Amino acid sequence: CNFNLYDIDNTTSLAIRRHERCTGLYWDPSGRIIASVTTSPMVKGNIKAAPLQVDDSYNLWTFQGTPICVVRKEKLYRFIWRPRPNTLITLEEKKNIIKNLKKYEKIFEREDKIRKAEIHQEATAKRNNVAASFLELLSKRKQEINNKYGSNWRVIVRNGFDDNDEANYEICTKMEEIILNTKEQITPVQ
DSSP states (O other), X not given: OEXXXXXXXXXXXXXXXXXXXXXXXXXXXXXXXXXEEEOOOEXXXXXXXXXXXXXXEEEEEETTSXXXXXXXXXXXXXXXXXXXXXXXXXXXXXXXXXXXXXXXXXXXXXXHHHHHHHHHHHHHHHHHHXXXXXXXXXXXXXXXXXXXXXXXXXXXXXXXXXXXXXXXXOOOOOOOOOOOOOOOOOOOOO
């Protein structure tokens, strides 16, 4: 079966989709997803004596026609969306919530800000603990190297080169003079 999805407000076709052997199309209660379904027939509550239908399936699509998933079932006799439960609040409570929405929004934003701050503090504390443990390990390793090789361990690991010894360096002073501007001026002799 072929089915078209339209944007009624703009009177444009969003998508044309195809599902082989499709036996039904079902919108979910929110109107965001459509299911195209292929089912096997049932007769009087019993399975019809027919060869096994291996291509029973349902495909889920967004309201724009983008495929979400394809699910193949060996035996699929019926497809229905799970019904939405009735609301647990009364109409008066719902109106009260809508009326005080800004107040609730401020409360929730405050709670969100507190939670974000807690998460940031936890992450910062974790980073600080990792850094502190690293610095502690580094200090311990430096102490072990100093105990093993003494204070000149850097010279030993660099094959005798001491980077703190000034005798290992040649100091050259280079001066450059750059003339930026010249001006010729004639002065009279008295």
